[in-house]
Amino acid sequence: MYSVNYHRAASVADAVKKVKAGDGKFLAGGMTLIPTMKSRLAAPSDVVDITRIASLSGITVSGKTVTIGATTTHAEVATNAKLAKVCPALCSLASHIGDPHVRHKGTIGGSISNNDPAADYPSAMLALGATIVTNKRQIPADKFFKGLFETALKEDEMVTEVTFTAPAKAGYAKFPNPASRYAVTGVFVAKGKDGVRAAVTGAGDNGVFRSKEVEAALAKKFDAASLDGVKVSAKGLMGDIHATPEYRANLVVVMAKRAVAAANG
Amino acid sequence: MSEVTINVNGRTVTKTVEDRTLLVHFLREELGLTGTHVGCDTSQCGSCVVHVDGKAVKSCTMLAAQASGSSVVTIEGLANGAELHPVQAAFKEHHGLQCGFCTPGMIMAAVDMINRHPEGLDEATVRAELEGNICRCTGYHNIVKAVLAASAAMGKASKGKAKAA
Structure with missing residues (x-):
């Protein structure tokens, strides 16, 4: 790791000020940023630890409205009883990120801000039609995820919380890379008042996306059998040592089926 | 600095x-x-x-x-003087190690796992919870046995699958 200056922020405003003072990065759980710095793929002049800002952490459930603070860890999301009552799919998703030790540190805000094309949370945010709240504005998930590791966030902007309306039904299934547990392909399906949304992670050449084919099939009937015979195009899907675009295209349908089955219990 | x-x-x-x-x-x-x-x-x-x-x-x-x-x-903070922590004792008893390199991490992970599962542990849960710890020698069998035994010894109700490990 190159030399870096560590700061601890007392408030959101303080964090933004400290990041702007140099070539800084916000540091939450650090489960991506620290390894990236260790391998010298990132070399910020400063890191600003936001995990001691109390207002950024925690989960509130009010009726069907769920709000999750940016520095809420995967372990906290996975085990939150109130969230489990209204959206157990998100708890399940969080419980399968990385490993127990990673889940004690990694945060939802960090995951979506990094927007790794194989991360789990972006698919949930997109399928749930979540709103990403920052220190400056509210951004619909549809406009937040911009591509590989790219988001709508500006340099001095940080996610403070995410909020969504719990859908009637939701489910998530992923085909995990056996070593990293990142999704080779993962699908989050949600059936809410605005219909069915299905978001795919791990597969897209340009990051998380909604699958029109899967959504159209599930709009008729929210049942795994509705996806029988559905074909997803391999165009625009990732090919790497783990899987070809065609294999991922098939996985989208298979994972969507499993996600719907999970949603229907 | x-x-x-x-x-x-x-x-x-x-x-x-x-x-x-x-x-x-x-x-x-x-x-x-x-x-x-x-x-x-x-x-x-x-x-x-x-x-x-x-x-x-x-x-x-x-x-x-x-x-x-x-x-x-x-x-280093687990044992009480010369008295091993129950998880350390269980790893010794069940030979949950060979070269020993992974053992400190395994034991710290096991203590955390047992603390988070006051209802007790079964073999499948232990194996899933060891996701973040790699051992290149043992094949995990004796590690799983040790964690289950420690969980039981620490007064947590085991779900009765300890023998299956």
């Missing part, structure tokens, strides 16, 4: 270290607590697992400065 103050195994220590110092290096090189190992150095293997404020974390993926103000427990 930053002044870092951490309570390590019940003793508060203050050191001035480079901001980029990882917690594992702080423990090993500043405090001489070499029980915590560096295996992969890429947050995969878990040989560096310690507890920070009661939660198992990978100390190779955390700056010492991030832990300033926190309480850290390492493998």
Whole structure:
């Protein structure tokens, strides 16, 4: 790791000020940023630890409205009883990120801000039609995820919380890379008042996306059998040592089926 | 440079270290607590697992400065004098190790796992929970046995699958 200056922020405003003072990065759980710095793929002049800002952490459930603070860890999301009552799919998703030790540190805000094309949370945010709240504005998930590791966030902007309306039904299934547990392909399906949304992670050449084919099939009937015979195009899907675009295209349908089955219990 | 103050195994220590110092290096090189190992150095293997404020974390993926103000427990902090912690005793009894390199991380992960499952553990849960700890010798069988035995010994109700391990 190159030399870096560590700061601890007392408030959101303080964090933004400290990041702007140099070539800084916000540091939450650090489960991506620290390894990236260790391998010298990132070399910020400063890191600003936001995990001691109390207002950024925690989960509130009010009726069907769920709000999750940016520095809420995967372990906290996975085990939150109130969230489990209204959206157990998100708890399940969080419980399968990385490993127990990673889940004690990694945060939802960090995951979506990094927007790794194989991360789990972006698919949930997109399928749930979540709103990403920052220190400056509210951004619909549809406009937040911009591509590989790219988001709508500006340099001095940080996610403070995410909020969504719990859908009637939701489910998530992923085909995990056996070593990293990142999704080779993962699908989050949600059936809410605005219909069915299905978001795919791990597969897209340009990051998380909604699958029109899967959504159209599930709009008729929210049942795994509705996806029988559905074909997803391999165009625009990732090919790497783990899987070809065609294999991922098939996985989208298979994972969507499993996600719907999970949603229907 | 930053002044870092951490309570390590019940003793508060203050050191001035480079901001980029990882917690594992702080423990090993500043405090001489070499029980915590560096295996992969890429947050995969878990040989560096310690507890920070009661939660198992990978100390190779955390700056010492991030832990300033926190309480850290390492493998050296488990035993009560000459009396082994129940998880250490179970690893010895069930031979949950061969070369021993992964063992400190395995034991710290096991203690955390047992703490988070007061209802008791079964074999499938132990295996799933060991996701973040890699052992290249044992094939995990004896590690799983040891964790189940320790869970039972620590007064937690086992779900009765201990023999299956």
